[in-house]
Structures are given as structure tokens and as C-alpha cells.
Amino acid sequence: MRRSLAPFSFGDVALFTVYRQWWRARDTTTVVDLGWFPTISIICSLGLLLSAVAGSLGRIANPWSTSLFWTSVGIVVLPFGVRMIQEQVSRSERICLAITMSLALYLVKILHSPIYFTFPDEFMHWRTASDIMRTGELFQYNSLLLVSPYYPGLEALAAALSSVSGLSIYASGVISLAIARIVFTLSLFLFYELATKSTRIAGLATLIYMTNANYVFFGSQFAYETLSLPLMALGFFVALRREHVGDGSTRTHTILLFMAFGSVIITHHLTTYALLGFLSFWTLVSWVMPILTKRPYPIGPGGITLLMIVAAMGWLVWVASQTVSYLVPPFSNAAVEMFNMMMGESSSRELFKASNGTVAPLLERVTGFGSVLFLLGILPFGLWQIWMRYRTNIMVMVCACGGIAYPASLALRLSSRGAEISNRSSEFIFMPLALVLAIGIVEFKLWKKFDWFERVRFWGFPVWMCVVLMGGIIVGWAPWARVPGPYVVAADTRSIEPQGIADAYWVAENLGPNNRIISDRTNRLLMGSYGLQRSITSYGDGVPVAYIYFAKTLRPKEQDFLRKGQVRYVIADRRVSDGLPYASGYFERGEKAGRDPNKPLDPITWMKFNDVAGVSRIFDSGDIRIHDMEAVLAGP
Amino acid sequence: MLGHKSIDLIAVPLVSIVLMGFLLQDGEASLVRTIATLLYLFVLPGYVFVAATFPGKNLGGAERLLYVIGSGLCIIILGILLINISPWPITKVAWIWFVALVIWICSGLAIVRRHRAQAYIERRLVQQGVRLQFIWPQILMLGIAVLITIGAIWLARHYAQQPHTSGFTQLWILPVDQSSRDVVRVGFANYERRTEVYTVRAIYDGTIIREWSDIALDYEQTWEERIELEPSTQANMLVIELYLQPNTSRPYRQVFWWQNLPTPTPEPSPTP
Incomplete structure (x- = not known):
């Protein structure tokens, strides 16, 4: 389309010469056709509206809320799959679609908790952010998560945004992570695109990544991993691009690379180690491939890897040394459990069964298993196609090896400790796995006479993606936590309600910060965050909190434990005797040995503090009471 | 340059x-x-x-x-x-x-x-x-999508803020000064989501020493008073009872304060 020249004359001013040339060059107008993107955006927004309705119905315990939730997830996801699988889609449309789907799935979580944080990890990081803003310094003690202050990347963003804008930490966290989501999606798309030179594969791989079990809820919460993953993906893309650039910008890419990886190191421990593992493996493959194929290859990120190992170890040794004692027990326990299971000394975990004995409905179990089978079903095709078409491509080969780790990670799900590790690892393993699966879906072709196969691919992919995503949510997130609802006992997100929050704020205002307290798991989060208190725990302080609560009277032994922990206040929530805990316990993990696992707690367990001479009950809000243990501390 | x-x-x-x-x-x-x-x-x-x-x-x-x-x-x-x-x-x-x-x-x-x-x-x-030319119906559709999304967020926030559980009232008793246990402040806050009328009764060593009746408190409003106790060497207890009218027969909330700190001597009981 021909258009006139500039609408006004610049005259002969030399300063504008270049602009005039530029303006003339704009004679050719490019029509920005967004394709199906606007239509899909409307469908997606309607899905989000339905998700909001599902949540609202859930709050009044309407039985339709769960069905509506799943329907809304389907409406949000399906159109993206339908469009992304098509061949004739522009790059910009694919990028828009990927970013929109990632933000839509992020909004599913925000619609779940739209006015304050409700996920356990979020309170832990809220406290760190709050401490930074309150004290103006890093590395303050956080009894909710001891390592959190030593990885302040997320809290830096939230604190900066909150202190400058005046927004709450909640709003600042939500906005910061939405920005991080955009970075994540763009990084993944560009990384996959650069690795395969195909926008179609890149688009599909990005969408497949979003179907991992933790993407919708766990990976959207206000927690350090949620930020570190986008930074890691950014680093991967920059590292890959650094090897491909030919315009002399290798050094500037290196600066950006150090910034991205440096940010990962101070944001999250596990992501740092996953990053180092990936870089090391990439380096190894870069060394091995020229030998095997007798072809020249880029030198690989060996130098970067070495520097990052030094930086990560430096941070671990000089700043975050507590990380070792935090990370080692879960991994060693999982290893012991797996070993015992293989030796036949312990039974495997019952899949789809909650700690309070609730078994998931049949349809959920079928979808959960189905999602795993769907992934495993495509994986061999992906590996085959990689061998056929990409075996000289270092990055794709690295991803292929990473994708093979997925079946291995499934074995961990048979033990209770291993299940958590397996679940958490999905966000890392899906990065390479998504590429392998996308290659399998796009590149696998039957002979021409089987033209029906294209139709299967076209209609099958959206359904496949939907099942994998839903199965991931089922496997990765407890049924009672998916949709908001009325209060239930010890159920993390479902136990956060206005009374507990108001009481925590009362404590911060009236008792001052950092009093040593004990409480049940829900009030520990609230008192430790909004209440600014110092929670005493068995894992942090060696005080058997559950044992103290389970006792029917406060005997000298329990009083000794209180003195050992210098516990000034005890929080007694009468609701712990209303039912069995939905999460792993009322107070702490591993508490089952001290109580009947099939019966709720006896009310005497929280009423006993009333009967101890000298112990004042200083606060009562109906469900929650606070007892002052000054007399016990002053005892023998 | x-x-x-x-x-x-x-x-x-x-x-x-x-x-x-x-x-x-x-x-x-x-x-x-x-x-x-x-x-x-x-x-x-x-x-x-x-x-x-x-x-x-x-x-x-x-x-x-x-x-x-x-x-x-x-x-x-x-x-x-x-x-x-x-x-x-x-x-x-x-x-x-x-x-x-x-x-x-x-x-x-x-x-x-x-x-x-x-x-x-x-x-x-x-x-x-290059000059970018957008297709305006597409921009309009994107605008509609944004509006629907904003509507979804508004709906979720609106219903999350609605009272889905019964309200509550906080009652407390705290020393005015950490150095003395003889002067305390007693207060309560109304989170019942409506105006309520309360009665507060202070019972010291089994005797009613103060009573405040017909305290009307709006939602999120707070009431607080000081109580000075006679200095004593005894381990006396000050009990504060809060009644939510019209029910004045049973305390709605109760806190208590030990004026002096006796050594706790609980009854022994079997291990749970």
C-alpha cells in the first residue's frame, strides 16, 4: 500500500536528514494481522470469568464449583492448542498466544486468592519482604523458612515495588510475578525457537511446558522458585543466543548472562543447582559431540559454567550456609524411603489418597494416570524424531537427555518424600521434555496415504494438552486446594480466613515483633508473617511442639520443653478438634506418632492451658486464644 | 554526539x-x-x-x-x-x-x-x-477481552470480600507497662460485620469490681479501658467477661490475668 510522504516538511535541517530517510522508508505499510489471537483472547477471558464464578461458588460450598473450575480450565486452554498446532500462524501471533496463555493460567491462581496470599510458602516470603521493608536490611531471621532471607531476589522486587508505589506486599508480589511470567514465556519461546529454528515447535513446546503439574498453582505463588525459573530461562536463551550471534555482541550477551544467572543464585537454591547441572551437561555434550560427529561445534558454555559454580558455591558458603541443612534431609529421607521400598521393608505410598483418608474420585484418578501416559506415549516419538533430524544439534540433544529424566522422576512418586521431590522437579524437567514432545508432535509423519493423521494431530493435540494440564493439576495440587471454599482444619490455603489474619495483626500491634510462640500450622504461618512473631518448631529449635499440644495437661515435662524453647506465648485454636487435618498434620510433619490418626484432637489439648496457675489468657477471639507463658518461663 | x-x-x-x-x-x-x-x-x-x-x-x-x-x-x-x-x-x-x-x-x-x-x-x-497498521476490529476484540478479564478479577475480589463465615469479636487484657502487673488495659474489637451491643464485666478474686454496659460498637471499631488493681502479694486473678447482648447469661469471650505469678503446678495426668 502506497502512502504519502511525511505529513510535514523537515526542511533542510541536517539534524533531521536521517529521520526523513527513515520516514520515506516507511512508505511500505505493514498490516499487523493478529490472526486468531483476538478471538482466542475473548474465549480465554470468558474462561477466566467462569473460573471466577467457580471460585465464588466454592466459597459458599456450592457442589458445582469444582466442575465449573475444570470447565473454565478447558475453555482457557483448548483454543490455544487448536491454534498453535496449525502451520500457517505468524511468529508474532504465536508469541502473543503463548504469553496470553501463560498470563491466563497465572490469573487462575490469582482468582483463587484475589485479596491476600493463602498458600503456605507465600507467608514465608511475605515475612522476608516485610522484614526488609521494616528493618531496611537483608538477612533477618525468618522462623517460617530459615533459608528465605538468604535468597532475597523475589523479596527485592516486591519490597522495591511496594515501598516506591505504596502498594501492599501482596499487590507488589502479584505484579512482579506477572512481569516475571512474561519474561519466562518469552524466554522459553525464543530459546526453543533458536534451538530448533521453528516457530511452530517453539510455540507448541512453550504451551506444553505450561502443562507441568506445578505451573498453575505452585509455580504461580509468591515464592522464590516462581521468580528464579524465569530468570533461569532468560539465562538459557541468552547463553544459547550468545553462541549464535555473529555481530560482535558476544561480550554484551555475556554481561546479560551473568546478570541473569547471578540473579538466579541470589533468588533460589534448587534452581541454581538445576542451572549448574544443565550448564555442566551442556558443556559436556559440547565437548563430546565434535568427537563423535567429527564436525566443528561452538565451544559450549564451559567458562560460564565454571564461573557460575564458583559464584554459587561462594554464595552457599559465605551467605546461605543454612541451605545445606535445609536441603539435605528431604533428599536423604526420600533416598532412604526408596531404598526401604526396594528392599521390601516398607510399602509404597497410596496414590491419590489424602492424609485424612479421602480418596480422589475415579475420573480424577483416570485423568491423573492418563496425563502421565499421554506424556510417556509421545516421548519415544520425540526422541526418535530428534535422532532422525536433530542429532547434530547440541541443544536439542541436551534437551533429549533431559527429557529422558522424566520417566525416572515418576518412580519417586511411589514414596511420600519422593513424591514431593518428583512433583517439584516437574518445573525443571518439563523445560527439556516440552521440546522433545513438541518435536515428536510436529515432526512425526506417516506416509502420505494416511492423510487422516493430520486431522488426528490437529484435533488430538488440544485434547492431549488439556488432559496433561488437568492431570498435572490433579497430581500436583490437593483437591481441596484447587477451588476456594469454607474453612477446613489444617488445610493450608483453605484454613486462611479473616479471624486468623485479624488476630495476627492484633499480635503484631499489641505484643510487638519476634516474641517466641508456638501454634498449629495455620496460625504459625499467620503469626509468623502478619503477626511478626518468632515461631518455635521442632525442626528449627528442637522443641517438640506437637508433643506439647497433644498432652492432656501441661506437666513438668511439657513445661520443660516450653522453657527450652523460651516460649512466651501459646496460640490455642479450638478448631483443631473439629476434624482431621487435610494437610500432613495439625502442627508439624511426622506428628502422627503422637496421636490417633483416625480421630480429631481431644478439645482438652487446647483447653489445658486455661488450667495452669499463673498462665494468663490474654486474648480470645472465639476460635483462637493466646496464653502468656511468663509464669512457666519463670518456673524451675 | x-x-x-x-x-x-x-x-x-x-x-x-x-x-x-x-x-x-x-x-x-x-x-x-x-x-x-x-x-x-x-x-x-x-x-x-x-x-x-x-x-x-x-x-x-x-x-x-x-x-x-x-x-x-x-x-x-x-x-x-x-x-x-x-x-x-x-x-x-x-x-x-x-x-x-x-x-x-x-x-x-x-x-x-x-x-x-x-x-x-x-x-x-x-x-x-515500516509503518504498522492495525486491524481495528481486532484491537476492539482485544479490548473486550481485557474488559472481561477485569470483570473476572472484580468478581473474584468481590466475592472473596463477602462474609462467608460468622463474624467474631476480639477481647484482650494486657499490662499497660511491662514492669507492673497491677495496671492492665482491657479492650475488645468488633468484627461481627454489624453494630453490636456489649457488656464488659471485670471480676477480681471472685468479686465484680467494674462493669460497663450497653457499649454499642460499629464494625471494626475498638473499645479499651484501664483497670488498676490494688497491689497485692497474692496470686489473684482478674477475669474479664464480655457479653454480647441480648445474651447476658453466658460470656461471649473471656480472658484472665494473673496479678502475680505463681509457680505453675498442674495436676499430673497420663501421657497421651
């Missing part, structure tokens, strides 16, 4: 100064302030950083967007370490000055580096100039 090519790099520090002036003022959170903050913290530093590190380099739109936002995040994350080791605490003022320094330094670097890459840029400006 400060020619037409650097207009954006001159504009960014100027904009940052205007935003600094705005953001340094104390003010309530608002949409304008939030947008200004996002621009100041996450966009401008990233923009000038990318301009300084990739002057005239062949970055596509998506890559440039990623680098701008990504480096903006990294600058804030790494910046907190620098502020922490500086003599200044991590406060709003520190953040604003830190970002300002980043913007000004990177702008200066970017102007110099872009000047060196002049010929390259001029060539690219001529080669890549």
Missing part, C-alpha cells in the same frame, strides 16, 4: 527525573503511582541498559522486549545487594536513587556507544522502517 539518534537516551533520564520528583513524595497507592513506579523500576533501567549493551545491534522486537524487562528485573534483584552493603538502609529513597544512578550511567554509556555505532544505525533505520 547528542544528535537525533540519542533523543530517546536524553529523554529517558529527563523522564526519570520527573518520575523521581513524583515518587519521592509521600502518597497513597494509586493507579498513576503504580504505573509510574513500574515504568521507573522495571522499564527505564532495562531500556537504557539494553541501549548501552546492544547499541544498534540486530535485536528483534521480541528479543528486545525480553532483554529490556529481563535486565530490568535483574537490576533490581542485584541492586538490593549493593544497597545493602551501602551505608544507607533499603528504603524507598534508596531504591529511587539507586535506579536513578543506573538510568543516568547507562544513558551516558548508551549515548557514547550508539554514537560509535552511528553508521550501522543509520543503515538500519533506513532499511527497517
Whole structure:
């Protein structure tokens, strides 16, 4: 389309010469056709509206809320799959679609908790952010998560945004992570695109990544991993691009690379180690491939890897040394459990069964298993196609090896400790796995006479993606936590309600910060965050909190434990005797040995503090009471 | 050096100064302030950083967007370490000055580096100039999608703020001064989501010593009084009972305070 020249004359001013040339060059107008993107955006927004309705119905315990939730997830996801699988889609449309789907799935979580944080990890990081803003310094003690202050990347963003804008930490966290989501999606798309030179594969791989079990809820919460993953993906893309650039910008890419990886190191421990593992493996493959194929290859990120190992170890040794004692027990326990299971000394975990004995409905179990089978079903095709078409491509080969780790990670799900590790690892393993699966879906072709196969691919992919995503949510997130609802006992997100929050704020205002307290798991989060208190725990302080609560009277032994922990206040929530805990316990993990696992707690367990001479009950809000243990501390 | 090519790099520090002036003022959170903050913290530093590190380099739109936002995040994350080791605490003022320094330094670097890459840029400006024309029905549809999404968020927030459980009342008793247990403050706060009428009764050593009747309290309103006890060497207990009218037969909330601290001597009982 021909258009006139500039609408006004610049005259002969030399300063504008270049602009005039530029303006003339704009004679050719490019029509920005967004394709199906606007239509899909409307469908997606309607899905989000339905998700909001599902949540609202859930709050009044309407039985339709769960069905509506799943329907809304389907409406949000399906159109993206339908469009992304098509061949004739522009790059910009694919990028828009990927970013929109990632933000839509992020909004599913925000619609779940739209006015304050409700996920356990979020309170832990809220406290760190709050401490930074309150004290103006890093590395303050956080009894909710001891390592959190030593990885302040997320809290830096939230604190900066909150202190400058005046927004709450909640709003600042939500906005910061939405920005991080955009970075994540763009990084993944560009990384996959650069690795395969195909926008179609890149688009599909990005969408497949979003179907991992933790993407919708766990990976959207206000927690350090949620930020570190986008930074890691950014680093991967920059590292890959650094090897491909030919315009002399290798050094500037290196600066950006150090910034991205440096940010990962101070944001999250596990992501740092996953990053180092990936870089090391990439380096190894870069060394091995020229030998095997007798072809020249880029030198690989060996130098970067070495520097990052030094930086990560430096941070671990000089700043975050507590990380070792935090990370080692879960991994060693999982290893012991797996070993015992293989030796036949312990039974495997019952899949789809909650700690309070609730078994998931049949349809959920079928979808959960189905999602795993769907992934495993495509994986061999992906590996085959990689061998056929990409075996000289270092990055794709690295991803292929990473994708093979997925079946291995499934074995961990048979033990209770291993299940958590397996679940958490999905966000890392899906990065390479998504590429392998996308290659399998796009590149696998039957002979021409089987033209029906294209139709299967076209209609099958959206359904496949939907099942994998839903199965991931089922496997990765407890049924009672998916949709908001009325209060239930010890159920993390479902136990956060206005009374507990108001009481925590009362404590911060009236008792001052950092009093040593004990409480049940829900009030520990609230008192430790909004209440600014110092929670005493068995894992942090060696005080058997559950044992103290389970006792029917406060005997000298329990009083000794209180003195050992210098516990000034005890929080007694009468609701712990209303039912069995939905999460792993009322107070702490591993508490089952001290109580009947099939019966709720006896009310005497929280009423006993009333009967101890000298112990004042200083606060009562109906469900929650606070007892002052000054007399016990002053005892023998 | 400060020619037409650097207009954006001159504009960014100027904009940052205007935003600094705005953001340094104390003010309530608002949409304008939030947008200004996002621009100041996450966009401008990233923009000038990318301009300084990739002057005239062949970055596509998506890559440039990623680098701008990504480096903006990294600058804030790494910046907190620098502020922490500086003599200044991590406060709003520190953040604003830190970002300002980043913007000004990177702008200066970017102007110099872009000047060196002049010929390259001029060539690219001529080669890549295009006019973007949007299809307006598509833009309209995107606008509708945004409006529906905002509606979804409003709906979720609205219903999350609705009372789905019964309200509650907080009652407390605390010493006025930590050094003395003889003077206490007694208070309560109404979170019943409606105006309620209360009665408060103070019972010391089994005797009613004070009573406050017909206290009408609106939602989220607080009531507080001081009670001075006669100094005593006995371990007496002050019990505060709160009654929610019309039910005055059974305390709605109850707290108690030991004037002196006896050594706790609970009855022994079997291990649970």
C-alpha cells in the first residue's frame, strides 16, 4: 500500500536528514494481522470469568464449583492448542498466544486468592519482604523458612515495588510475578525457537511446558522458585543466543548472562543447582559431540559454567550456609524411603489418597494416570524424531537427555518424600521434555496415504494438552486446594480466613515483633508473617511442639520443653478438634506418632492451658486464644 | 554526539527525573503511582541498559522486549545487594536513587556507544522502517477481552470480600507497662460485620469490681479501658467477661490475668 510522504516538511535541517530517510522508508505499510489471537483472547477471558464464578461458588460450598473450575480450565486452554498446532500462524501471533496463555493460567491462581496470599510458602516470603521493608536490611531471621532471607531476589522486587508505589506486599508480589511470567514465556519461546529454528515447535513446546503439574498453582505463588525459573530461562536463551550471534555482541550477551544467572543464585537454591547441572551437561555434550560427529561445534558454555559454580558455591558458603541443612534431609529421607521400598521393608505410598483418608474420585484418578501416559506415549516419538533430524544439534540433544529424566522422576512418586521431590522437579524437567514432545508432535509423519493423521494431530493435540494440564493439576495440587471454599482444619490455603489474619495483626500491634510462640500450622504461618512473631518448631529449635499440644495437661515435662524453647506465648485454636487435618498434620510433619490418626484432637489439648496457675489468657477471639507463658518461663 | 539518534537516551533520564520528583513524595497507592513506579523500576533501567549493551545491534522486537524487562528485573534483584552493603538502609529513597544512578550511567554509556555505532544505525533505520497498521476490529476484540478479564478479577475480589463465615469479636487484657502487673488495659474489637451491643464485666478474686454496659460498637471499631488493681502479694486473678447482648447469661469471650505469678503446678495426668 502506497502512502504519502511525511505529513510535514523537515526542511533542510541536517539534524533531521536521517529521520526523513527513515520516514520515506516507511512508505511500505505493514498490516499487523493478529490472526486468531483476538478471538482466542475473548474465549480465554470468558474462561477466566467462569473460573471466577467457580471460585465464588466454592466459597459458599456450592457442589458445582469444582466442575465449573475444570470447565473454565478447558475453555482457557483448548483454543490455544487448536491454534498453535496449525502451520500457517505468524511468529508474532504465536508469541502473543503463548504469553496470553501463560498470563491466563497465572490469573487462575490469582482468582483463587484475589485479596491476600493463602498458600503456605507465600507467608514465608511475605515475612522476608516485610522484614526488609521494616528493618531496611537483608538477612533477618525468618522462623517460617530459615533459608528465605538468604535468597532475597523475589523479596527485592516486591519490597522495591511496594515501598516506591505504596502498594501492599501482596499487590507488589502479584505484579512482579506477572512481569516475571512474561519474561519466562518469552524466554522459553525464543530459546526453543533458536534451538530448533521453528516457530511452530517453539510455540507448541512453550504451551506444553505450561502443562507441568506445578505451573498453575505452585509455580504461580509468591515464592522464590516462581521468580528464579524465569530468570533461569532468560539465562538459557541468552547463553544459547550468545553462541549464535555473529555481530560482535558476544561480550554484551555475556554481561546479560551473568546478570541473569547471578540473579538466579541470589533468588533460589534448587534452581541454581538445576542451572549448574544443565550448564555442566551442556558443556559436556559440547565437548563430546565434535568427537563423535567429527564436525566443528561452538565451544559450549564451559567458562560460564565454571564461573557460575564458583559464584554459587561462594554464595552457599559465605551467605546461605543454612541451605545445606535445609536441603539435605528431604533428599536423604526420600533416598532412604526408596531404598526401604526396594528392599521390601516398607510399602509404597497410596496414590491419590489424602492424609485424612479421602480418596480422589475415579475420573480424577483416570485423568491423573492418563496425563502421565499421554506424556510417556509421545516421548519415544520425540526422541526418535530428534535422532532422525536433530542429532547434530547440541541443544536439542541436551534437551533429549533431559527429557529422558522424566520417566525416572515418576518412580519417586511411589514414596511420600519422593513424591514431593518428583512433583517439584516437574518445573525443571518439563523445560527439556516440552521440546522433545513438541518435536515428536510436529515432526512425526506417516506416509502420505494416511492423510487422516493430520486431522488426528490437529484435533488430538488440544485434547492431549488439556488432559496433561488437568492431570498435572490433579497430581500436583490437593483437591481441596484447587477451588476456594469454607474453612477446613489444617488445610493450608483453605484454613486462611479473616479471624486468623485479624488476630495476627492484633499480635503484631499489641505484643510487638519476634516474641517466641508456638501454634498449629495455620496460625504459625499467620503469626509468623502478619503477626511478626518468632515461631518455635521442632525442626528449627528442637522443641517438640506437637508433643506439647497433644498432652492432656501441661506437666513438668511439657513445661520443660516450653522453657527450652523460651516460649512466651501459646496460640490455642479450638478448631483443631473439629476434624482431621487435610494437610500432613495439625502442627508439624511426622506428628502422627503422637496421636490417633483416625480421630480429631481431644478439645482438652487446647483447653489445658486455661488450667495452669499463673498462665494468663490474654486474648480470645472465639476460635483462637493466646496464653502468656511468663509464669512457666519463670518456673524451675 | 547528542544528535537525533540519542533523543530517546536524553529523554529517558529527563523522564526519570520527573518520575523521581513524583515518587519521592509521600502518597497513597494509586493507579498513576503504580504505573509510574513500574515504568521507573522495571522499564527505564532495562531500556537504557539494553541501549548501552546492544547499541544498534540486530535485536528483534521480541528479543528486545525480553532483554529490556529481563535486565530490568535483574537490576533490581542485584541492586538490593549493593544497597545493602551501602551505608544507607533499603528504603524507598534508596531504591529511587539507586535506579536513578543506573538510568543516568547507562544513558551516558548508551549515548557514547550508539554514537560509535552511528553508521550501522543509520543503515538500519533506513532499511527497517515500516509503518504498522492495525486491524481495528481486532484491537476492539482485544479490548473486550481485557474488559472481561477485569470483570473476572472484580468478581473474584468481590466475592472473596463477602462474609462467608460468622463474624467474631476480639477481647484482650494486657499490662499497660511491662514492669507492673497491677495496671492492665482491657479492650475488645468488633468484627461481627454489624453494630453490636456489649457488656464488659471485670471480676477480681471472685468479686465484680467494674462493669460497663450497653457499649454499642460499629464494625471494626475498638473499645479499651484501664483497670488498676490494688497491689497485692497474692496470686489473684482478674477475669474479664464480655457479653454480647441480648445474651447476658453466658460470656461471649473471656480472658484472665494473673496479678502475680505463681509457680505453675498442674495436676499430673497420663501421657497421651
